[in-house]
Amino acid sequence: MVYKSMIDNFKNQITKQLKELIPLSEEEISNLLEVPPKQDMGDYAFPCFTLAKVLRKAPPKIAEDLVNQLVLEPYFSEIKVVGPYINFYYNKILYIQSVLKSIIDWDQSKISSIGDGKTIVIDFSSPNIAKPFSIAHLRSTSIGNSLSLIYKYMGYHVVKINHLGDWGTSFGKLIVAYKLWGKPEELESNPIKKLLELYIRFHKELDDKPELDDNAKMWFKKLEDKDDEATRLWSWFKDLSLKEFNRMYDILGVDFDKYWGESFYQDKIEGVLDLLNQKRLVNESQGATIVDLGEYEMPPVLLKKQDGATLYATRDLAAALFRWDQFQFDEMIYVVGGEQELHFKQVFKVLELMDFQWVSRCHHVPFGLIQFKDGKMSTREGKIIFLEDVIEKAKSLALQKIEETLMEKGESGQLSNEEKNQRALIVGISSVIFSDLKNHRQRDILFDWDEMLNPKGETGIYLQYAHARLSGILRNFSRRIGDIKTDDIQISEAASFDIAKELSLFQERIIHAGNIKEPSVIAKYLLDLGQSFSTYYRANQVINEQNIPLSYERLLTVLAVKKILSDGLKLLGIQPLDEM
RNA sequence: GGGUCGAUAGCUCAAUUGGAUAGAGCAACAGCCUUCUAAGCUGUAGGUUGCAGGUUCGAUCCCUGCUCGACUCACCA
Known part of the structure; x- marks a missing residue:
């Protein structure tokens, strides 16, 4: 990429x-070079620890000897020894110019060619039909x-697949509940909520009427056997739910290649x-069809229940095979909660036993649960x-804040309601998505209204505000x-030296985020950049009618950020x- | 009990995968709106990185043991 090569x-x-x-290759040296933790230690540092053994000298002494032989023009303004480190200081002016102009000149839609010609299949979101799209589904969806x-x-x-939870025993439960207590017109008017009520009621009444469970299993089996009534109800529930999900995806700006x-x-x-x-992998056990994984210290995978109905592992196996057949992916990732870790280990193990080498390209990307103060979220309850x-x-x-601001500026009538609502919605979504993505995937998140809605500090709103200010300066x-x-x-x-340094990190942060499958890397990076910029533009008036050249100069920073x-x-x- | 993940400032979290004096935000306190949007900026205070060992020049990070928590361990997904 353009700006990277200039910094190189x-x-x-x-x-x-x-x-x-020194007796090291360029590549070895390049790998050793690091960015010091503090500004006053310079911009690059070369640690001399590893040389100590080869040269049989103390690291600080090595640094002393080397520094006198280095030429600094034109890229560096100073080279200093601090203990075992050689610290290099950029020629700031040249550096800023290189970074800013190359970012501004750069007009690609992608930042690297690492993935050229490669396919990644990504399985995410995958909500369960007939259940509401909860804050818990946001994790898989946003990540x-x-x-x-x-x-x-x-x-x-990239191939985005929504592995909808539209099959399984819970449909048996729903059918039973609907036949007992459901009303068609209620369902049409408020589908998700009414379906949820049926589901909850089913589990509530289960305590007194355990026979409901057998009934549900029977109805799911009927569904698998293509029973007319079961299929009709299932398909109706599914349509109602999908309509609702698509509404949420529209709001979030998320789409899929395959449903x-x-x-x-x-x-x-x-x-x-x-x-x-x-492949002789199948066994019968207690009336069920299984793959025994005892040899690998895992519980068996259940393929079919006693009544012959399939299970999710069966369907995941079929899905993996079909996707491979369709895409011959270089990688397939499942963005699914950490509680399903064992399940994926089992499925991958079975694929391995089936001799599918491509199983090494499949990865479960787990994430932490959203918890309440008093425990786990539960649809059933x-x-x-x-x-x-x-x-x-x-x-x-x-919206409230937007109106306050307009009031303060005396511009209350200036903005249409539609425009206000539109902005408020984007701000709202930003804070919700960002509060999810700023955390390391694997951490459990304690759901807290105050935290999620907090407009201050390390939030999506902070970044939106910074972006809006940048845009405002450009307009003005x-x-x-x-x-x-x-x-x-x-x-x-x-x-703008500090900012230029932040900016130069963008590409490597993106790639790092992709490599470790961790969007929070980008979230943290943007916060750092936002903070650097906030400090900068508070201290340095960009538009200065008395000094137009200086204005143009500072404008480069604004454009790049x-x-x-x-x-x-x-x-x-x-x-x-x-x-x- | 087995497995996986986690434990860092009062709270929520970082730390470029083993490097220099462990950093941000929130909350608290002290300042800043006749200057491009104060959803902002500046400053102060806040630490035995759960505990005990080990590996080495060097450990929040790697290894072992322990404590606490979450998830999971055959007919739900």
Whole structure:
């Protein structure tokens, strides 16, 4: 990528010179070079520990000897020894200029060619039909969506699959509950809520009437056997739910290439079972069909229940085979909660036993649960928070703030209600998505209304605000000073040095995030960048009518930060706002 | 009991995968709106990185043991 290669000049000067002085290759030197933890320690540091053994000298002595032989012009302004480290200080002006101009000139839709010609299949979101889209589903959805955007940005061909939970025993339960207590017109008017009520009531009454469970199993078996009534009800429930889910996906700005739910693989299961039989992997146990994994210290995988009905592991196997057949992916990732870790280990093990080498390309990407103060979220107990309620609440807080601000500025009538609502919605979604993505995947999240809706500090709102301020400066600039021309601008002041350094990290952070499948890396990065910029523009007035050249110069920083912030937010699935 | 993951400032979390004096935000306190949007900025205070060992020049990070918590361990997904 463009700006990376320009920055490489700085590093290359170090490696080329050091290579002549010490018994290490350029690559080894490059790997050893690190960024010091503190500003006043310079911009690059070369640690001399590893040389100590080879040269049989103390690291500080080695550093002393080397530093006198290094030439610093033009890329560095100073080279200093601090203990066992050689610290290099950039020529700030040259550095800022390199970084800013190359970012601004760069107009690619992707940041790397790492993924060129490679396909990643990503299975995420996958909500259960007939259950509400809760705050818990947000995790898989936001992490999966962000990862797919990151991979696309890295050059991969990405296939997004929504593995809808549209098959299984819970449909038996729903059918039973509906036949007992449901009313068609109620369901049509408020499908998800009414379906949820049926589901909850089923489990409530189960305590007194254990026979309900057998009934449910029977109805699911009927569904698998293509019973007319069962199929009709199932398909109706599914339509109602999908309509609701798609509404949420629209709000979140998430889409999928394939809506291949569990039911989609129904007609592919027999083939898989045949294959397993051929490979002699199948056993009977207690009336159920299983694959015994005792040898690998895992519980058995259940393929069929006593009554012959399939289970989710069966469908996951069929899904994996079918997806391989369709895409020959270089990698397939399942963005699914950590509680299913064992399940995926088992499924992958079975695929391995079936001699499918490509199983090494399959990865479970687990994430932590959302917990309440008094324990786990539970659909059955109705202990659940609807994502839509969270977004709605976040939105109404944002709307209130927008109106306050307009009032203060005396511009109350200036904005249409529609525009206000639109902005408030984006702000609300930003804070909800960001509060999810800023945490390490694997951490459990304690659900806390105050924290999720907090407009201050390390939040999506903070980043939106920074982006809006950047956009505002650009607007004001062209209005007051004229068109923005960035050609041939020279940098003369070092004020934006810290920001330039932050900006130069963008590419490696994206790639790192993709490699460890961790969107929070980007979230943290954007917060750092936002903070650097907030400090910068508070201290340095960009538009200065008395000094137009200086204005142009500072404008480069604004342009570059806006570009990176905007791209970064988009990678998290957040739409950047130009005005707040 | 077995397995997996986690434990860092009062609270929520970082720490570029083994490097220099462990950093942010929230809450608290003290400042900053005749200057491009104060959803902001500056400063103060806050630490035996759960405990005990080990590996080495060097450990929040790797190894062992323990404590606490979450998840999971055959007919739910």
